[in-house]
Amino acid sequence: QFSGVATDMGAGQKRAAVCFACHNANGISKIPGTPHLAGQERAYLEAALHAYKAGTRQNPTMNAMAQPLSEADIRNIAAYYSLLSRTPAR
Amino acid sequence: QFSGVATDMGAGQKRAAVCFACHNANGISKIPGTPHLAGQERAYLEAALHAYKAGTRQNPTMNAMAQPLSEADIRNIAAYYSLLSRTPAR
Numbered sequence: 193q194f195s196g197v198a199t200d201m202g203a204g205q206k207r208a209a210v211c212f213a214c215h216n217a218n219g220i221s222k223i224p225g226t227p228h229l230a231g232q233e234r235a236y237l238e239a240a241l242h243a244y245k246a247g248t249r250q251n252p253t254m255n256a257m258a259q260p261l262s263e264a265d266i267r268n269i270a271a272y273y274s275l276l277s278r279t280p281a282r
Numbered sequence: 283q284f285s286g287v288a289t290d291m292g293a294g295q296k297r298a299a300v301c302f303a304c305h306n307a308n309g310i311s312k313i314p315g316t317p318h319l320a321g322q323e324r325a326y327l328e329a330a331l332h333a334y335k336a337g338t339r340q341n342p343t344m345n346a347m348a349q350p351l352s353e354a355d356i357r358n359i360a361a362y363y364s365l366l367s368r369t370p371a372r
Contacts, residue, residue, distance in 0.1 A: 206321075221323055221360060224323065224324075224326075224328055225323070225325040225326050226326060227322060227323050227326040227330075228321070228322055228323055231318070231368075232294040232317060232318055233311055233313040233314065233315070233316060233317050233318055234314075235315040236311075236314075236317040237315060239315055240317075243339070243340075243341075248339070248341075249333070249338070249339045250333075250338040250339070251333075251338075254323040258353075262312050276368050277350075278318075278320075278321075278368045279297070279369050281370050
């Protein structure tokens, strides 16, 4: 289960702004090799961010991105992207 | 860019059958913590399978799943899931 702790969508969107460059604000990536995050499974997004932060997933960009994230950041970013429509209007 | 080599959707579906238990045949996962794969970005899916096979991503289940996959398997499975609708009918 995702952590279930109350999340702050506004904070999620603000904190996720740094992710928009590759993952896009609507979560449909514009870059081959970069995953779509729109409507992705929330606990998975939290687990992926934890793995990039802990280094059990090695990807230079994502390890650097995840490094400064707090637990609240991880929860809010995961909530933000998981709650987006899987098929946003263009 | 994904490898672009001709892929065999039929082989992809057959080879992906082992993935259905967690990722579901329609790519919408039923298990918290397990990602949706439906309509995911194809080169990303290839990269993720390569990472699980190489161990640069550590996840016991996925490392075991990726271990026996050939290059053709990886291409076909990635093609199969990436071409599924992001919002399959229930």
